[in-house]
Amino acid sequence: MVFPYVKALRKSPVEIGNAIGNYLVANTSTVSSFNVVQGFLNISIADSAWVDLFTSIFKDKTFGQLPDKNEVVMVEYSSPNTNKPLHLGHLRNNFLGFSVSQILAANGYKVVKTNLVNDRGIHICKSMLAYQKFGNGETPESSGLKGDHLVGKYYVEFDKHYKVEIEALKSTGLSEEDAKKQAPLLLEAQEMLLKWENGDTETVNLWKQMNEWVFAGFGQTYEKMGVSFDKIYRESETYLLGKKFVEEGLKSGVFFQKEDNSVWIDLTEEGLDQKLVLRKDGTSVYITQDMGTAELKYNDFKMSKSVYVVGNEQDYHFEVLFKIIKKLGRPYSEGNYHLSYGMVDLPSGKMKSREGTVVDADDLMQEMTDTARERTLELGKTEGFSQAEANELYHTLAMGALKYFLLKVDPKKRMLFNPEESIDFQGHTGTFIQFAHARICSILRKAHEKGIIGKTTDYHVLHEAEREVIYLLSQYPQIVADAGRELSPALISQYAYDLAKAYSRFYNEINIFNEPDKNAQQFRVAFSGIVGETIQKAMSLLGIKVPSRM
């Protein structure tokens, strides 16, 4: 593009283009020819330069792993409630969080993955109360239910009975609002929360028991999802933190106290509202806890950056939290980032756990695995697989399709999940990329059998598809850097697809083992190997495994 020079040089675009083009062809070996069209200078890169570029990638043993930054960055994600099982929305959160962690690690950061579990509060008491009343001592063993599903069942149970009570109260002439506040079940739940906070033995024991069940259930689900954490924080352990900042902030004038003793911060100058940080009874609210937890996390890990993977309904909360931290002048004032993602919608609208329109994470993963099995039995090349290997493949394919589906979309956009059409295994999918990898592995196996060693050679007459693939390969480190800066797995997803697609074209158009030129053959084996490795690396940044056969 030569427009920027037109004004400065007072010459026509064509003249300038020709001048630059002639210079490049005469003075470099990289450019073989050029033409100028409508103010754009198009240059052709010599095949020797393409091969050189490939060779530098081929020899780089740590290709795609960026230099060590010697900085710790924390990624907090998942953040489940212990009163109900994980659903589709959590899948997006967990896959995003895990992928972002991988991407940051590839960018040279030391990454700490954390999970802040919401294991206390009135909502937890609701399922505890319902269990106490209607549970009849049921356990995961006796019911055959996963722990989290068992507890979730009683959360729904609570709501059912609660609604009946509300209706009953309304029929006595109470307004809906009052009925909701006065329903006996709710009052009991509130009482239970008080008991819990006062350390009542019976309540705490029930809480511990039910939590244990839930954590066992979550553990299985996390295992299936392929995500993990370096450190788990529980709100039951952090909810009292943060009050000392209120005192400090009051002294320094960051906060102010109203007549009823409640404490506030005034953010009107920043274009926000006044925000409560301590109730009039002196107890913490959500944001007080988060101030305390931020301090705790910093003391534990001294990270320079902190990423919170939380849904966009909390945009305002994090905006306020980060501003407060800054006003308090904490050492972790900078580098806080809310990775805000959109909801996953169903064709019927929003997911609502109480109305049964929620897509359960365990169910969905199981359905995907079943579908993967059917398709593999129909299409796959799995001769000689043991049952265990076959099951692992089904799981790999299922999770690949599911993760890719959720990660290929820009995180901040809300997205649509259609259970009827379900998730595809064809086209722009994780399966497509996995398939490209499996094919490459097949080629490498065959090359090995034939004793062909992949290496760079003086093969110098490249096919267009080969140039395209080499170009994409060379872009990989830049894509990793971009994805790290933007915290966007979608960039990696798109890249992996582009690479797999370009290779598929090469695969269909160019034969390797019937190629008479030995140089070309060896080059293409090496070339396929690097593409396979790069696909594997890119997919691992998404948390997706790639099979060697499928």
Added chain:
RNA sequence: GGUUCCGUAGCUCAGCUGGAUAGAGCAACAGAUUUCUAAUCUGUGGGUCACAGGUUCGAAUCCUGUCGGGAUCACCA
């Protein structure tokens, strides 16, 4: 109502730090397998980039406004 995110092909999405004829996949249609895995490849049709102004040699991209949709604006978490 205030704030904020979004609006691109029938559908799901890329492209957005300004550049050429706006790209993929799905769906539809037409082809490709005696040859390395056809979960693949090639081609055809499909667009007022929500709308209107502005900035610029040049706008899907930047600015302003309008319309439409979501989220949020709790002494819940």
